[in-house]
Amino acid sequence: MPIAVGLDIGSEAVRAAAVNTGSATPVLRRxxxxxxxxxxxxAGEIADEGAVVEALSALWKRHRLPRKGVVIGIANQRVIVRQVDVPHLEEDELAExxxxxxxxxxxxxVAEALLDYVPMEExxxxxxxxxxSILVVAAHREMVEGLVRVARRADLQVASVDLQAFGLVRAAFGADLTKDSEGIQGLLDIGATLTQIALTKFGITRFVRIIPTGGSxxxxxxxxxxxxxxxxxEERKRSIGVVPSGTPGGDDEQASLSRILTRTADSLIEEIRGSVNYYLTQAGEHSLQRLIVCGNGARLPHLANRIARALGTRVEPVRVLDNVSVGRVGMTEPQLLDLQPVLPAAVGLALWGSYVVRPRNRFAHLAKDRS
Structure with missing residues (x-):
């Protein structure tokens, strides 16, 4: 059975998901x-290679994860995603x-970048x-090579390096990704130090933005x-949250702390709204059909409420476990449900090239190690 391992190297932890991609419905094995x-x-870039190698080695040893077929996600300010219109060429010719x-x-x-693209429309x-029209992914070569080097030092065999936002979309939307929907759908991942926005239509990711703000x-x-x-x-943040939209704040200490969090939230929401509105205007679209939210930062109480009111759209929590079967992962159902906000990156990276991607949608694979 083909097993792929998605690797999410975040600011606070490294996460890995082993997924059997050979069945009609992917199976989460670990x-x-x-x-x-x-x-x-x-901010998504490795600053201490030794510490990351040590964490990866411990993770693989403790949980006996497969060492082959590893797909690493990239998400930082040294990755650029742009829509570009180019002459229609055969795939090999366009790649060249x-x-x-x-x-x-x-x-x-371009000499310092690794490039790939997703075809959109003729x-x-x-x-x-x-x-x-293509969605171009450009990543600084040295940054990608650093990720691959760290994985190799931990004795992992890298099958691909993928834009993490693509993986998030695959995991969050699952089979819905291949359904024809005329509306724009969005994915919002609020991590520790980065927020990622991905907008899709007809199963193809059309816009990605990475904002250097997160839960920290x-x-x-x-x-x-x-x-x-x-x-x-950290403790008060998780228990208090932001002021719910349309609710007057109080005068006690808790209300004061909530207002501090709300100011930070509203600044981030303005960035999100500006990005969404920019794409909708450029694409001639009228509205965002729905927004799926994930990431540890999305756990902040009442944040989804403020986002929904600001964007005027339906906001839903991610439900990765609706899109995959679950094998013997060694966790209880409540444990897995609690992990759902942080599952999408690793699970979606493991789904690289799987059934939830239309055949014409060639996701970025910016570096390979077939050894």
Missing amino acids: FAEMPLPPGAVV ALPYQVQDAIPIP FTTPDGDLML QFTEALMAGASMSREDA
């Missing part, structure tokens, strides 16, 4: 995580011509030229605004 020391990964076709559209010298210009900013706001330790701020 999910495990290992905490990282502070500063080992900063890609650096020349997109060099003016990305802020990275169209014809007024002059009769056949064109193709809420913690730091409480630390600065209420003179709290990090531990106390």
Whole structure:
């Protein structure tokens, strides 16, 4: 049975999901995580390779995960995603011509970047030229090579490096990804230090933005605004949350702390709303049909309520376990349900190339190790 392992290297932990992708419905065989020391990964980039190698080695040894078929996700400010219109070419020809076709559209010298693309639509210009709209992924070569190097040092065989947002979409939408829907659907992942937005239509991801703000900013706001330790701020953040939209705040200490969190939330929500509105305007779309939220940062009480009111759309929590079968993972159902907000990245990366992706949708695979 083909088993793929999705690897999510986050700011606070490394997470891995082993998924059997050979059956009609993917089967989650194992999910495990290992905490990282502070500063080992900063805003999605590895700062301490030794610490990450140690965590990966311990994770694989403790949970006996497969060492082959590992798909690593990338998500940081050194990854650029742009829609570009190019002349219609055969796939091999376009792959060869890609650096020349997109060099003016990305802020990275093509010699220093690894490039891939997702084809979207064909169209014809007024002059009769056949064109193709593509979503280009450009990643700094040294950053990707660093990820692969760390995996190899932990004795892992890398099958692919994938844009993490693509994996999030696969896991969050599951078979719905292949259903024809005329509306735009969104995925919002709020991690520890990054927030990712992905918008899809007809099963194809059409827009991705990575915002350098996450759950840790809420913690730091409480630390600065209420003179709290990090531990106390984390605890109060999870218990208090933001002010529900349309609800007047009180005057007690809890209300004061909630207002601090709400100011941080509203700043992030404005970034999210601006990104969504930008895409809708550029694409000539009228509204966002629904938004699925995930990530540890999305656990913040009442945050989904404020996002829904600000964007004027339906907001739903991610339900990865509706899209995969669950094998003998060694966890109880309540444990798995509690982990659902952080499952999508690793599970979706393991689904790279699986049934939930339309055949014409070639997801990014920016570096390979077939040894």
